[in-house]
Amino acid sequence: MTMNEIRNFCIIAHIDHGKSTLADRLLEITETVSERDQKEQVLDNMDLERERGITIKSHAIQMDYKQNGKKYTLNLIDTPGHVDFSYEVSRSIAACEGALLIVDATQGIQAQTISNLYLAMENDLEIIPVMNKMDMPNAMPEEVREQIIDLIGCEEDDIIEASGKTGLGVQKILEAIVEKVPSPTGDTKAPLQALIFDSEFNSFRGIIAYIRVINGEIHKGDKVKFVNTGKEYTADEIGVLRLIQEPRKVLRTGDVGYIISGIKTSSEVKVGDTVTHLERPCEKAIEGFEEVKPMVYAGIYPIDAEDYEDLRASIEKLQLNDASLTFEPESSLALGFGFRCGFLGMLHMEIIQERLDREFDMSVITTVPNVMYIAHTKKGDTFEMHNPSDMPGPNELDYIEEPYIKAQIITRADFIGQVMTLCLSKRGVLKNQHYLTSDRVELTFELPLGEIVFDFYDKLKSISKGYASFDYYTIGYRNANLIKLDILLNGESVDALSTLIHFDNAYSFGRRMCEKLKELIPRQQFDIAIQAAIGAKVIARETVKAVRKDVTAKCYGGDITRKRKLLEKQKKGKKRMKQVGNVEVPQKAFLAVLKLD
Known part of the structure; x- marks a missing residue:
């Protein structure tokens, strides 16, 4: 197989635009999947992916296709469609020469389609536009065709009309891939240079790294080195990715395959890293590698304290499958x-x-989930804050920086007002407003990441009746006027309910927290004071009244002082009880804080 007969391509689409179904048809026509193995969404092999209709883990698969008597090898590198996994998408795109741009004919272009398309254009990929779901009665081919032409400037004839369900146009897509997507370029004689675009954990074999060979070739048994981690291994097994892994003796320039070298810890295999030979290393690593940094932090606790060790083992196993998850113990x-x-x-x-x-x-x-802030002390030190309790005291703290994002929102023109109101209430700044068509508009905002962590996406969907689509990427840290808001129960701080919040929102948030907790905390034998405080200053208070027995019931008639005496006696008892009693915060209260609005 020469390089001229290889085509590497990926699929770019917004969530639920039908790319997994279209991938099924491609596998069916090229007879990669036998009828016995055929099922809906072959590449989405996690139950969660099937239920939610999203691709969480990217997949790769090789197909054989004959055209005009010539045999071609097509490598489909599937990408996740959700904004949380955009770094994985960028590495998958870097491993390809072409991309199928799939747009749903019933919905038109959405925000994620655009951001992934820009990634593909930056990598100089050949774009093949496909209009999917043409069999649907509510398809709007004319409108969507105009949107695609405006977006990528192609000719009307370049757009392939297709349907993943009926198989319409799938043959045309395969022909376009062979004709338009360029074959890989690279030097087979150069030192080995291969890009890791994904990895998965197998409990028997260890970590399996998916690679695309950019230059040179790799043989079974070669001594290899991962450039960015500096670790050295032996290539115990290499091969190509069919529906099951097929071992090979050698992978050459342009090939997409896998390498197994008995690695047991996921942190040693990083997506975007470069694989090279130990004896004859390449001069420089493939560009674009970055450490994946978590953006949102939350505490996870077992409901039963005895399950702590089981929880640790479970999270460690999950981390083998998902290296972007980080964890550390806390109490x-x-x-x-x-x-x-x-x-x-x-x-x-x-x-x-x-x-x-x-x-x-x-x-x-x-x-309560929160984002990572950077605290600067008066002594000139800086450190990361993952938890409100990490915040230094006011006499040490100089200022805090918080992460900002650039958000792209595409919505129908009718909902511009509500979307703007929502973003401005979250301390957003409008940067750009661009009409894609007469009734679809793209809004660009700069927003603090901490403001969109809770319920921003849900609210955006409800005010736009499900039409708005949303995508974001981080743009760095900026100064913020943040304070720590504590919740006190009978003067004791509940650390799990404390939050870092912008000064302007603190009063209303504290007031709502107290009201909500008053509803959720069950009444005790004594009064419970619920307070929201900034430092020593209490800004809101609610009281859960005690459950009282009617001690004056047996006093009928006689002097008022007899009643008072009984009430005073009861009051003393309640006071004594308050000193020894403690307040249990129910699980519902922690969950309710997330859904305050």
């Missing part, structure tokens, strides 16, 4: 021992929680 007065975990975003956090529940049967409490 809380209210919740006992648990872990502070770092996630790429809110969807990533939800998926980890769901997987802990399903795969390991762990019931957990998750604290």
Whole structure:
């Protein structure tokens, strides 16, 4: 097989635009999947992916295709569609020469399609536009065709009309891939240079790294080195990615395949790293590698304190599959021992929680998620704050910086007002407003990441009746006027409920927290004072009244002082009880804080 007969391509699409279904049809027509193995969404092999209709883990698969008597090898590198996994998408794109741009004919272009398309254009990929779901009765081919032409400036004839469900146009897509996508370029005689674009954990074989050979070739048994981690291994097995892995003796320039070298810890294999030979290394690593940094942090605690060690084992196993999850032990007065975990975003956090529940049967409490802030002290030191309790005292603290994002929101023109109001209420700044068509507009905002962590996405969907699409990327840290808001129960601080919040929002947030907790905390034998405080200053208070017995029931008639005496006696008893009693905060209260609005 020469390089001229290889085509490496990926699929770019927004969530639910039908790329997994279209991938199924490509595998069917090229007879990569036998009828016995055929099922819906072959490449989405996690139950969660099938239920939610999203691709979480990127996949790669090789297909054979004959055209005009010539045999071609097509490598499809599938990409995740959600914004939390955008770094994985960028590495998958870097391993390709072409991309299928799939746009849903019933919905038109969405925010993620645009951001992934820009990534593909930066990497000089050949774009093949495909209009999917043409069999749907509510398809709008004319409108969507105009949107695609405006976006990438192609000719009308270049757009392929297709349907993943019926198989319409799939043959045309395969022909376009062979004709338009350039074959790989690279030097087979140069030192080995291969890009790791994904990895997965196998409990018997260790970590399997998926690679694309850019230059040179790799043989079974070669001594290799991972450039960015500096680790050295032996290539115990190499091969190509069919529906199952097929071992090969050699992988040459342009090939996409896998390498197994008995690695047991996921942190040693980083997506975006470069593989080269130990004896004859390449001069420089492939550009674009970066350490994946978690953006959202939350505490995960076992509901039963005895499950702490089981939870640790479960999170460690999950980390083998998902190197972007970070965790460290922490303890809380209210919740006992648990872990502070770092996630790429809110969807990533939800998926980890769901997987802990399903795969390991762990019931957990998750604290209020927050982002990473950078604190600068008056002595000139800087450190990262993952938890409100890390915040230094006011006499040491100089200023705090918080992460900012650039958000692209595409919505129907009818909803511009509501979307702007939402973003401005989250301390957003409008940077750009661009009409894609007469009734679709792209808004660009700069927002603090901490403001969109909770419920921004849900609110955006509800005010736009599900039409708005949202994508973001981080643009660095900026100064912020943040303070620590504590919640006190009978004067005791509940550390799991404390948050870092912008000064302007502190009063209203504290007021709402107290009201919500008053509803949720059950009444005790004594009064419970719920207070929101900034430092020593209390800004809001609610009281949960005590459950009282009617001690004056047996006093009928007679002097008022008899009643007073009984009430005073009761009051003393309540006071004594308050000193020894402690308040249990129910699990519902922690969850309610997340859904305050």
